[in-house]
Amino acid sequence: MSDDLVVRATEVTKRYGRLAPALADITFSVPRGLIVVLAGSNGSGKSTLLRCIAGLAKHTGTIEVCGCPVDGSVASRRALGYLPQAVTLPQHATIDETIAFFGRLRGADHRESVLPEGFLRSGGTRVGTLSGGQKQRIALAVALLGHPELLLLDEPVANLDADGRAAVWEALRQLRAQGTTTLIASPSPADLAQVGDRTVVLRDGRIVEDRSEVRA
Numbered sequence: 001m002s003d004d005l006v007v008r009a010t011e012v013t014k015r016y017g018r019l020a021p022a023l024a025d026i027t028f029s030v031p032r033g034l035i036v037v038l039a040g041s042n043g044s045g046k047s048t049l050l051r052c053i054a055g056l057a058k059h060t061g062t063i064e065v066c067g068c069p070v071d072g073s074v075a076s077r078r079a080l081g082y083l084p085q086a087v088t089l090p091q092h093a094t095i096d097e098t099i100a101f102f103g104r105l106r107g108a109d110h111r112e113s114v115l116p117e118g119f120l121r122s123g124g125t126r127v128g129t130l131s132g133g134q135k136q137r138i139a140l141a142v143a144l145l146g147h148p149e150l151l152l153l154d155e156p157v158a159n160l161d162a163d164g165r166a167a168v169w170e171a172l173r174q175l176r177a178q179g180t181t182t183l184i185a186s187p188s189p190a191d192l193a194q195v196g197d198r199t200v201v202l203r204d205g206r207i208v209e210d211r212s213e214v215r216a
Contacts, residue, residue, distance in 0.1 A: 012061035046185035091128030108146030
């Protein structure tokens with residue numbers, strides 16, 4: 001793989017039993033330092049594609065991340081941070097304990113973050129007492145630990161208010177400037193018009209449009 005390609009997917013197909021494929025012969029590549037929006041309606045294959053790239057869903061075809069084949073191993077995930085659509089966090093731990101725990105798993109300094117001060121509630125607050133939006137903020141902070149080369153974010157701002165969304169977009173811009181590549185799944189790509197460099201549209205498990213975004 002070229003040093004400038006962070007993701008390369010070739011003829012990726014994912015089936016669930018005898019149903020029509022969730023992904024059908026997906027082939028695309030993503031250079032370093034881009035924010036790519038995966039757009040499409042519910043069931044179009046966005047989340048499934050992110051799971052395949054993260055090594056969490058078996059598929060046919062090949063996917064490489066930073067030159068390494070995706071095989072679901074810990075080693076193959078070290079280069080990426082992943083935020084799923086449904087987030088599970090330890091409910092009895094505090095915010096600080098949760099982020100420190102995931103930091104140890106990733107071998108990352110949990111005190112470093114591109115997210116602005118005040119993005120998270122007080123570190124001593126127990127996760128189980130928080131709203132869905134506050135839990136989403138913690139999950140985003142976890143995904144960003146260790147400044148991964150590739151970020152996979154599945155509807156990352158679905159539960160956030162306007163200030164929270166603005167903070168996330170600014171953090172992603174900062175990471176892009178540092179060379180991080182980000183794939184964001186969203187059913188509302190217009191919301192990302194000011195942050196995305198490229199939009200890949202899926203329908204029924206296939207790529208039907210792939211365009212670069214031009215901003216004034």
